[in-house]
Amino acid sequence: MTAPIYLDNNGTTPHDPAVIEAMRPFLETEFGNPSSSHWYGIKSKKAVKKARSQVAKVLSCKPEEILFTSGGTESNNHAIRGIAHTYKNKGNHIITCSIEHPAVTEVCRYLEKDGFSITYLPVDQYGMVNTEDIKEAIRPETILITIIHANNEVGTIQPIAEISDIAKENGIIMHTDAAQSIGKIPSDVNTLGVNLLSMAGHKVYGPKGIGALYIKNKIELEKLFHGADQESGLRAGTENVLEIVGFGKACEIAADNLDKNMKHMKELTDGLFQGLANQIHSIRLNGHMEKCLPNTLSLSFKNLEANRILEEIGLEVAASAGAACHSDTVEISHVLKAMNVPLEWAMGTIRFSVGRMNTMSEIEKTIQVVTDAVLMLRV
Numbered sequence: 100m101t102a103p104i105y106l107d108n109n110g111t112t113p114h115d116p117a118v119i120e121a122m123r124p125f126l127e128t129e130f131g132n133p134s135s136s137h138w139y140g141i142k143s144k145k146a147v148k149k150a151r152s153q154v155a156k157v158l159s160c161k162p163e164e165i166l167f168t169s170g171g172t173e174s175n176n177h178a179i180r181g182i183a184h185t186y187k188n189k190g191n192h193i194i195t196c197s198i199e200h201p202a203v204t205e206v207c208r209y210l211e212k213d214g215f216s217i218t219y220l221p222v223d224q225y226g227m228v229n230t231e232d233i234k235e236a237i238r239p240e241t242i243l244i245t246i247i248h249a250n251n252e253v254g255t256i257q258p259i260a261e262i263s264d265i266a267k268e269n270g271i272i273m274h275t276d277a278a279q280s281i282g283k284i285p286s287d288v289n290t291l292g293v294n295l296l297s298m299a300g301h302k303v304y305g306p307k308g309i310g311a312l313y314i315k316n317k318i319e320l321e322k323l324f325h326g327a328d329q330e331s332g333l334r335a336g337t338e339n340v341l342e343i344v345g346f347g348k349a350c351e352i353a354a355d356n357l358d359k360n361m362k363h364m365k366e367l368t369d370g371l372f373q374g375l376a377n378q379i380h381s382i383r384l385n386g387h388m389e390k391c392l393p394n395t396l397s398l399s400f401k402n403l404e405a406n407r408i409l410e411e412i413g414l415e416v417a418a419s420a421g422a423a424c425h426s427d428t429v430e431i432s433h434v435l436k437a438m439n440v441p442l443e444w445a446m447g448t449i450r451f452s453v454g455r456m457n458t459m460s461e462i463e464k465t466i467q468v469v470t471d472a473v474l475m476l477r478v
């Protein structure tokens with residue numbers, strides 16, 4: 100049996116073969132602790148240093164502004180909790196939005212229990228935050244604005260540069276969760292103007308359990324882990340050298356091939372949308388038409404249940420649902436809810452997220468499989 104076509108690259112990505120090759124010596128022979136001053140340690144230390152430069156390149160920042168973490172979740176926790184605790188004497192207000200990943204929302208909810216006040220800004224029908232709402236939400240005690248760069252479910256890209264300008268004018272720190280944007284759209288921190296940015300290795304053809312937090316000019320940030328002084332004293336614990344090396348390689352590839360990959364992924368998503376829209380009626384695109392990740396296609400099939408569609412196509416195509424239907428209730432994702440997608444559409448929402456390794460012939464096959472499934476379910 101052949102494996103289904105993989106169209107869930109926002110969930111995670113396959114490992115790039117070059118990433119595996121870069122990591123191999125660190126599984127087989129290079130085991131040194133980068134903190135050791137002998138030959139073995141020095142080799143690992145050099146590998147971590149190289150990876151830090153590779154990660155920095157994808158953001159156009161300085162290597163010393165990169166802190167390695169265990170992934171997007173830790174980076175978001177470190178950024179938000181770190182700022183909250185460092186600046187708690189200055190203020191206790193944080194601004195975020197209603198379509199963040201739980202790795203941001205749940206940190207905010209946790210901080211609420213700790214006396215912080217959080218504003219969750221609404222989004223419009225395209226999943227876009229209104230910058231006027233941000234200006235209005237700012238209070239004298241606002242210490243942080245954290246807004247996702249590109250949404251994982253519908254792909255909408257937020258006006259981060261504009262929001263950073265507003266933050267700067269008001270002396271507020273700006274963080275963005277860019278776990279979904281690296282390797283898909285330009286993510287240069289100088290253009291984005293952010294102070295903090297979160298990344299995740301497994302969304303960019305690197306390993307799981309590794310990521311980074313960009314910290315501009317080492318702004319003051321309380322640490323999450325206490326212990327020895329690895330990562331310039333910001334994150335205790337022996338470095339995950341194997342995955343740091345893989346993540347570095349993944350970022351290098353992402354930086355070197357961004358234009359080519361963006362174009363390729365856009366052709367695939369456009370082809371998929373056109374192909375399905377030509378054959379299926381009552382289909383709707385969620386997210387922004389232009390300001391959208393080139394690889395993400397959130398489609399609603401009216402009056403169908405997403406899980407039934409996924410069951411029908413599952414042996415041939417792997418995608419993910421935007422809603423889960425139970426015996427008598429429908430659980431719509433918080434993103435679709437925030438965008439006010441009507442229930443009869445939201446319940447039949449499938450996210451297709453292509454990757455740079457997908458081909459147009461896979462898309463053609465997907466069009467046929469999904470069309471057959473939807474027409475069959477609608478009989």
Ligand SMILES: Cc1ncc(COP(=O)(O)O)c(C=O)c1O
Nearest residue numbers: 170171172200202251278279299
């Ligand atoms: C936007 C976003 N932020 C954060 C995360 C969490 O990243 P990680 O799985 O590396 O902890 C994800 C992963 O799904 C994500 O899509």
